Amino acid sequence: MSIITDLHGERPIVTDMDAPDLTILYGSQTGNAEYLAYQIHGASEKNGDTVALASLEEWLHSDDRALRRLLVVTSTHDNGHMPDNAAEFWEWIQSLEPGALAGMPYAVLSIGDSMYDDFCKAGHDIDGRLHELGAVRVVEGVDCDIDFEFTATKWAKPAVADLLAADPWTADAPTAGVEAGMAESTGDSDRRYLARVSASQNLSKPGSAKEVVHYELTVDDGGFAYEPGDSISVFVTNPPRLVEEWIAVFGDVDVTRQDATRPLREVLAAEVELRLVHPGLIAGLARLRPDNRAVARLAQMLQTGDRDGLEEWLWGRDVLDVLTDLDCRDVPAEDVLDILRPLQHRDYSIASSPVGDDGRVHLTVNGVRYDAGGRSYAGAATSFLRERAVDGSPFEVRRVPAHEFRLPAADVPVIMVGPGVGVAPFRAFLRHRDAVGAGGRNWLFFGDQHRAYDFLYEDEFADLSRRGTLTHLDLAFSRDQADKHYVQDEIRRSADELRDWVAQGGYIYVCGDKVHMAPDVDRAFADILGGDAAVDELKVQGRYVKDVY
C-alpha cells in the first residue's frame, strides 16, 4: 500500500499496490516544491513504472513505508530551516543508526533562493544525512534558484531514469524513532484558525506611489497564540471579478478533479493560482498543445534555460493573459486546472504585540494594483483583505513561528533595520517591549520614498520616542532630495555609536527587500563592524538576523 496525495497535499489517496518503483517525497512550505514533485510524478509514471508521491511528513506517518528508490524534492525556509512538513522526517533520519539505509538508491532536488546565505540548506542537509546512513546517491543533487523550473526540468528527466535503472532496495525502512520525531514536533504547527478583519487604515497618504494598509485581525477560535517575530499565513481566495473573467471564457460548467465533480467557479475561487504565472505553465501547455508554435517557442526557452527571454514574455501577464495570448482558450477547463499551481497562501510579518494588543493580530500590507491592456489587476491578497474588511466575513489563517527572528533578553540593546513594510515586525518588537516594560535600548532605521506620504506609523513612533522606548529613530527618505539616500547611508553615518551598541551585546535585525536593501545593509554593517568575518560571527551567535523577501 502506498500513499499518493492530491495536488494540494491535503487528501492522501491510499492505493493498493506493491512497493512503488520510485517514491517521490516533498518538503514544501508555500507549494513550489510540492508543485514540482507533482510535475515530476506526472512525467515519471508515463513509462509504466509505479511512482508514489507524498509529503515527507505524510510518508513518515503512513502505515507502509516500503522504499525501493527515493527522490526527495524540498525547499528551504526561514533562513536555513526545513519546511514544516519536512521537519519530522529530518528529526527521524537524524535519529537513525549508521547504515540504517545502506544501499537505498536516492537523489535530492533542492529549491531555494540564492539571495539567502543558507541557499538550499534543507536539501543539502537531507542529502548529506541520507548519504551518512549508507543510502546510495545515484545522481548528484541539484540546487534550483527562484526560477527553479529551468534547472529542475533539465535535471529531473535523466535523474528519474537513472534512479529507476538502479537496483531496488529490498529492506524495509526502519520504524525506530518515528514516534520520537513526532514527539518533538509542535503538533499544532499546521492548525488553521478563523480570523476576521476588525479594523483597517490606509498608511500611505494621498500622493504616495504605494498603497500600504494596516489591518487588525481578530482570531475567532481560542488557543491562537503568537510571539513577536512570528508571521501569519492568510489563506486567500481569488478575486471574484477575476473568477468571472475565467467563467466568461470557460463557461459556468462543472469539472471533475480527483473523482469529485464540482462547479468550476468553486475550484477557480479557492484552489488554483490565477495571478502568479509560473514557467511550468508553459511546459504544461506544450504537452497539451504540441502543435501550437507560439507555445513551442516559449517551451524551447524553458528547455534551453533562456530565463530572461521567458521572464520578459511572462512579465505583467496573469494566467488568463497567457492562455489568451497563446491562443489556448479552447483547452478544456479540466486540462488547464491540471497545469495550474495550487493557490498560494500569503505570509505577513505580525506587526502587533501578543501582550499589548488584546490578542489582535496587526498586519502591514503592501497593495498590488495596476491597469494594463484593458484589464485591471489586483494582487490576490490586496483584494481579498479589502473585501474582508468591508464584509467582515471570516477566513483562515495559520501562525508561522519564527526560528531566530526573536527578541533577546529584555535588557539587551536591539538595532532594527526595516524600511517600507519591513518595519512590521519591528513595530511588534517595540510595542512588545513597551508593553512589558523591557529596559533594553531600541534603535530603528526606517526609510521609504517620501516623508510626506510614506512615513508608516509616524505618530506611533513619535509617541514611542517620547516614552523613551524608541531610543533612536533614524530616517532615510530616498526621494526627498536630489541624491538618493537610504538606510545603509544612515547606518554608515552612525558607525561609532552602532559599534558601541554591538560591543555591548546588541542584536541586529534586518527585514524587507532582499534584492537591493538587504545586501546593501549587509555591506554597510560589514564595513563599519570590521568586515564580513565580524558579521558572520554575529550571525553564528544569532545576533544578526534577517527576515527578507
Ligand SMILES: Cc1cc2nc3c(=O)[nH]c(=O)nc-3n(C[C@H](O)[C@H](O)[C@H](O)COP(=O)(O)O)c2cc1C
Ligand atoms: C521566509 C522565507 C525564508 C527563506 N529562507 C530560505 C533560505 O534560507 N535558503 C533558501 O535557499 N531559500 C529560502 N527561501 C526561499 C524558498 O526556499 C523558495 O521561495 C522556495 O521556492 C519555496 O518553495 P516552497 O513553496 O516549496 O516552500 C525562503 C523563503 C521565505 C519566504
